[in-house]
Amino acid sequence: MIEIISAARCTGCNICVTACPTNVFAPVPGGAPRIARPDDCQTCFMCELYCPEDALYVAPTALAPQGLTEGDMPATTLLGSYRAAIGWTPATAANRAVDTMHRVLKGD
Amino acid sequence: MGTASSPSSQSASSESVLDCDVLVLGGGPAGTWAAFEAAAAGARVVLADKGFCGTSGATAPSGTSVWYVPPDAGRRHAAIVSREALGGHLADRSWSARVLDTTCQTLHLLGERGYPFPLDEAGAPIHVSLQGPEYMRLMRKLAKGAGVSIRDHSPALELLVDEAGAVAGARGIRRQLGDLWRVHAGAVVIATGGCAFLSRALGCTALTGDGHLMAAEVGADFSGMEFSNAYAIAADFASVTKTLFFKWATFTDEDGAVIPGAASNGGRSVIARHLGNGRVFARLDLADDAMRASMRTAQPNFFLPFDRMGIDPFSQRFPITLHLEGTVRGTGGLRIVDETCATRVPGLYAAGDAATRELICGGFTGGGSHNAAWAISSGRWAGRAAADFGRRVPSGGARRGAGTVGLRDAGARPFDPAAAARRVMGEVHPYERNYFRTEGRLTDALGRLDGQWAALSASAASDRNDVLRAREAAAMTAVARWMYRSALARTESRGMHRRMDHAGADPAQRHYLTSGGLDEVVVARRAAPALPADMASGVAA
Numbered sequence: 001m002i003e004i005i006s007a008a009r010c011t012g013c014n015i016c017v018t019a020c021p022t023n024v025f026a027p028v029p030g031g032a033p034r035i036a037r038p039d040d041c042q043t044c045f046m047c048e049l050y051c052p053e054d055a056l057y058v059a060p061t062a063l064a065p066q067g068l069t070e071g072d073m074p075a076t077t078l079l080g081s082y083r084a085a086i087g088w089t090p091a092t093a094a095n096r097a098v099d100t101m102h103r104v105l106k107g108d
Numbered sequence: 109m110g111t112a113s114s115p116s117s118q119s120a121s122s123e124s125v126l127d128c129d130v131l132v133l134g135g136g137p138a139g140t141w142a143a144f145e146a147a148a149a150g151a152r153v154v155l156a157d158k159g160f161c162g163t164s165g166a167t168a169p170s171g172t173s174v175w176y177v178p179p180d181a182g183r184r185h186a187a188i189v190s191r192e193a194l195g196g197h198l199a200d201r202s203w204s205a206r207v208l209d210t211t212c213q214t215l216h217l218l219g220e221r222g223y224p225f226p227l228d229e230a231g232a233p234i235h236v237s238l239q240g241p242e243y244m245r246l247m248r249k250l251a252k253g254a255g256v257s258i259r260d261h262s263p264a265l266e267l268l269v270d271e272a273g274a275v276a277g278a279r280g281i282r283r284q285l286g287d288l289w290r291v292h293a294g295a296v297v298i299a300t301g302g303c304a305f306l307s308r309a310l311g312c313t314a315l316t317g318d319g320h321l322m323a324a325e326v327g328a329d330f331s332g333m334e335f336s337n338a339y340a341i342a343a344d345f346a347s348v349t350k351t352l353f354f355k356w357a358t359f360t361d362e363d364g365a366v367i368p369g370a371a372s373n374g375g376r377s378v379i380a381r382h383l384g385n386g387r388v389f390a391r392l393d394l395a396d397d398a399m400r401a402s403m404r405t406a407q408p409n410f411f412l413p414f415d416r417m418g419i420d421p422f423s424q425r426f427p428i429t430l431h432l433e434g435t436v437r438g439t440g441g442l443r444i445v446d447e448t449c450a451t452r453v454p455g456l457y458a459a460g461d462a463a464t465r466e467l468i469c470g471g472f473t474g475g476g477s478h479n480a481a482w483a484i485s486s487g488r489w490a491g492r493a494a495a496d497f498g499r500r501v502p503s504g505g506a507r508r509g510a511g512t513v514g515l516r517d518a519g520a521r522p523f524d525p526a527a528a529a530r531r532v533m534g535e536v537h538p539y540e541r542n543y544f545r546t547e548g549r550l551t552d553a554l555g556r557l558d559g560q561w562a563a564l565s566a567s568a569a570s571d572r573n574d575v576l577r578a579r580e581a582a583a584m585t586a587v588a589r590w591m592y593r594s595a596l597a598r599t600e601s602r603g604m605h606r607r608m609d610h611a612g613a614d615p616a617q618r619h620y621l622t623s624g625g626l627d628e629v630v631v632a633r634r635a636a637p638a639l640p641a642d643m644a645s646g647v648a649a
Contacts, residue, residue, distance in 0.1 A: 021159030021168070022313050023261060023283060042313035043347035044169035045412060049241050060413035062308055062347040078416065085408040086241060097224035101237035101406040104352065104399070105173055 001041045002058050003065040005032050006079065009055035019050035038065065045082055054080030123279075123288040128152040128257070129498035130491070131278055131293035133264050133319055135161025136168070137480065138460020139299030140247035141214070141487030142494065146297075147254035151495035154291050155256050156280060158263035158300070158314050162248040165301055166311040166436055166461070167480070168240045170350070171407050175468075175481035176215055176235045177208050184208050191478075192643065195439075195470020196602035197618055198332075200637045203467035206447070210488060211481040218243075221250055237406070238480065240311075262289055263576055266511025267296060267322045267456070275326055275455035276507045281576060292507065294498025295455045297490045298323050302436035302461035303587040305536050306529060309340055309431040310349045317435075319462045320590075321583035323442055325510045328451040328458075329624030331634070332440035332466040333587075334594035334605045337542045338473050339380065339430035340437065341372060341390070343421075346413035349431055351376075352475070353403055353410060356395035360425060362387050377606070380430055380539040389425040432537050435587070437473045438604065439465040440594070443622060448493030449486045455497060457490035459483065466620060471603015512626060513561075514570045514578035523567040525577035531560055532584040536591070546609045550596045557589050558629075565627065590623040597621055597631045 002024055005016075010032035017025040017033050021044065026036035032055075043062040048054075057079055059066045073079055080089065087095030130146040132139045135157030143155040157164050177187045188204040215235040219225050223246055225233035252258060264280040268290070277292040300319030304312035320330070340349035351372050359370035359379060367388065369378040382388045395403065400422055404411055414421045435441055442451055442458035444467075449457050460483040469478050509515065514522075535553045536542050564585060570578035598621060600614035601607050620634040 017284075018260065019160050019163050021164040021311075023159065040313065042308065042311065044163070044311055045409060046163040046169055046241065050163070060416035061345050063345070081415075082408065082412055086239065088241070096239075096242060097226055098405050099171070099226045099234075099237055099239055100402040101171060101173055102226070102234050103402040104406045105236060107355075107399075 001038060001043050001061060001063070001065050002035055002047060002056065003068050004057035004070055004073065005035065006055040006057070006070050006073070007032055008070065009053045009079070011053055013052070015050050015052065016047045016056060020047050048080070048082050049086065049088055051083075054083060123290050126154055126257075126289070126291045127503060128154045128291060129294045130154075130297065130494045131156065131291045131295075132297045132299055132491070133278060134158075134165070134299035134301060134460070134462070135248070135258065136165030136299065136301055136460060137244070137247065137483035138462070138487035139297070140244070140251045141484055142297045142299055142457075142459050142491030143251045143256040144247070144254050145488045145491030146495040147251070147256045149492055149495035151499055153256045154259060154293070155251060156259045156262040156264055156278070156289070156291070158261070158318070160260045161251070161258050162244050164314060166309075166315065167483070168244040169311045170240045170409060171237060172240060172476035172480045173237045174211065174215065174235065175208065175477040176211055179209070179212060191472070192470065194472040194603070196472065196613060197639060197643065198466050198470035198603065198620065198636050200467045201640060207468050207481050207485040210485040214484045214488065218246070222246060259289065263318065264322060265575060265579055266509045266515055267326050268292070268507040269326055269510050270505050270507055273327070273454070274501075275453055276501070276505075278322070279509055281572065283576060286572065292503070294501030295457065295494035297457045297459055297494050298442060298462050299459045299487065299490075300462050302434055302438065302441065303584060304434040304436045305432055305533055305584055305588070307432040307434070307533075307537060308347055309342075309433045309436065310347050312433065312436055315436055316580040317583035317587035318579060320442065321579065321586050322511070323451060323453070323456060323458070324586060324624060324626055325512055326453050326456060328453050328456060329443050329622050330440060330590050331443040331464040331620050331622055332471065332594075333435070333590040333623050334598045334621060335440045335466070335471040335603050336435045336438035336591045337545075337604055337606070338433040338437035339376065339539070339543060340433050341376070341379070341428055342431055343413060344427040344429040345417065348410055348413055349433070350407055350410045353392060353407070354390060356392045356399065357390040358393050360389045360391070364425070376430070377543065379428070380543050383430060384539060387427050390428045391423070391425045392421050393423065395422060430539070432542065434536070436461050437475070437479070439469045439471060439473060440591070441465065447489065449490035450493060455501070457494045459486040459490040471605055473604060513564045513567070513582035514575055517569050519566045519568050521568050522570045522574065523564050523578065525570070525574055525581045528560060528564060528581035529577070529584060532557070532581065532588050536588050543606065544608050545595050545606060547596065550592050554589065554592050554596065557585060557592065561585050561589060561627070586626060589629050593629045593631050594621045594623045
C-alpha cells in the first residue's frame with residue numbers, strides 16, 4: 001500500500017495524481033500531493049514507476065501500511081528500486097529488453 | 109457529424125459533450141487496440157478510462173505471457189488442440205486459428221513500433237511475453253499517435269441509446285473534476301475488463317463489471333458466466349498474483365508438513381480446502397539456481413513484496429492465500445454474435461476480458477497468454493467493425509440514458525454502496541460457495557443476491573460523490589447473479605466450473621449457457637460447435 005511521498009524528493013509535478021489507476025492521490029497547491037484515499041490503493045506499484053524523482057514508496061503489504069516514514073527509508077536503496085529493475089531509469093535502460101519469461105515458460 | 113479527425117466538443121451546463129464515431133470504454137490492452145484500430149480506419153475515436161490508460165487494468169502492473177505461435181500449420185494445430193480437454197471441449201477451432209493469426213501479426217507490429225522484445229542467441233525477437241508497464245505505456249502512445257482522444261479518470265456510468273434502441277454513446281463522470289461527460293458516438297466498444305469482485309488480485313480493483321451492467325441495461329447478454337471462479341495464488345500479505353511461479357513451490361501446513369496433493373496446477377483445490385481450516389505456506393524451493401535467476405528477470409514485480417519484507421521466497425516459507433479472479437481469468441463475459449465481436453445490440457461491441465473467451469478457451473482459463481491474445485485480437489476486430497458501423501450512423505437524433513440502479517429515483521433513499529459491495533463479496537469470495545459449488549449453496553446465495561438487486565432497484569439515485577461506487581456495487585450484484593444462475597443450470601463439472609454434487613462432465617451438457625436479464629435473470633442453452641472428427645471418438649464429454 002502506498003506509504004511514503006518523500007517531501008525531500010517530490011517536486012509537486014502531480015504525475016502520480018494522474019497515473020494512479022485508482023485515484024489515490026489528491027493534488028495540494030504548491031506542495032507534494034496527499035495520499036487522500038489509501039484504502040483504494042491496489043498495491044500495483046505503478047506510481048513508483050511513473051515518478052521521475054523516485055519520491056514514492058509502496059509498502060509490500062496490501063491490506064495496511066507498515067507505519068514507515070521517510071526517515072525509515074534505508075539510504076534510498078528502496079526508493080526507485082522497481083523503476084530501476086524494469087529499465088525505466090537512464091542508467092538501467094538496457095533492462096527494458098530483458099525478459100526471461102520464455103525460459104520460465106519452458107521450465108528450464 | 110463533422111469531418112475533422114478530432115472529436116468535436118461543446119459544453120452544456122456542467123456536462124461536457126463530445127461527438128465522435130467510436131467510443132471505447134476501457135483503456136487496457138483490448139480498449140487501446142480497439143481504439144487504435146478504429147482510428148487507423150479513419151474514425152474519430154474517444155477512449156474513456158476509469159483510471160489512467162497505461163496503468164489501468166490487470167495487464168499493466170504485471171507481465172503476461174502471450175499465446176503466440178509462428179505461422180506453422182502443425183504447431184498452430186497442436187497449440188489449439190492441446191487445451192481442448194481442459195476447456196471441456198467448448199473452444200472453437202476456427203476462432204482459435206483467427207486469434208493465433210491476428211496475435212502473431214500484431215506482435216510483429218508491436219516490435220516495429222518500438223516494443224523491446226528480448227532477442228534469442230541468433231538475434232531474433234522472442235514474442236511469447238509482454239511486460240505490462242512497457243506494453244501499456246506503448247499502447248497509450250500508439251493510440252494517441254493514431255489520433256485517439258484519451259480521457260483518463262472518466263468512468264462511464266451508463267450507455268445512451270437512440271430511438272431505435274441502437275447504442276449511441278455513453279455518459280459518465282470526471283472523477284478528479286467532479287463534473288459529468290457525455291459522448292455521442294455511432295458505436296461503442298465495451299473493453300472494461302472482467303469482474304474480480306474487489307478481491308485484491310493484482311490490478312483488479314477497478315474491474316467491477318461496470319461494462320457488463322451497462323451492456324445488460326441495453327439488452328446485451330452473456331455466455332459462460334459459470335466459468336467465473338478462477339482463484340490465483342499470492343503471498344497472504346501481498347497483492348501480486350503470479351500462480352505460474354508456484355509451479356516450483358512446496359506447500360506446507362502450519363507445522364511444516366508437506367500438504368499431499370497441493371499444487372498450483374491440478375492441486376489448487378487442495379490448497380483451498382486447507383485454507384478453510386488453517387494457514388498454508390509455500391516455498392519456491394523446487395526452482396534451481398538458473399530458474400531462480402530467470403524468474404527474477406521475467407517478473408521483477410513478483411519479487412518486490414518479498415524483497416521489501418526481507419523474505420527469500422526460495423529458501424523461506426511464507427503464508428499464501430487465494431485471490432478470486434472472477435471473470436478476469438474466468439472465461440465468461442459478454443456474448444458476441446459474429447466475427448466482428450458485435451453483441452446482439454446494434455452499435456455495441458465487446459472486446460478483451462469483458463467478452464466471453466469461451467471461443468478460444470472453453471470453460472477453463474488459458475491463463476494470461478490466451479487472454480492477452482484475445483484482448484489483442486478481439487480489440488482489433490471490434491475496433492475495425494465499430495469504425496465501419498459508427499461512421500455510417502447519421503448524427504443527431506434523440507438519445508436517452510439506459511442506466512438503471514443508482515441513476516434513477518425509484519425509492520426514498522439511496523443505498524449504501526460500500527455495504528452493498530461487501531454483501532456481494534461475501535457471496536462470491538468464499539471457497540465453499542464459489543470454488544466448491546453445490547445446488548444448495550448456490551440457491552441460498554442467489555436468494556440473497558436477488559434480494560439485494562431488488563433492494564438496490566427500489567432506491568433513490570445516488571448523489572455525484574457516491575454514484576460511481578453505487579454503480580460498481582450494482583454491477584457486482586448483477587454479475588454475481590448471472591454467474592450463480594449459470595452455475596446452477598450446469599449440473600455437471602466442466603472446465604473450471606466444479607459442482608460438488610455433480611462430479612465429472614456430462615456428455616449431454618457439452619453446450620454453452622447464455623445468461624442475462626436484470627430484474628429477472630434467465631439462462632438458456634446454446635449448441636457448442638460440433639466436435640472435430642479427430643476428437644469425436646474417445647471424448648467422454
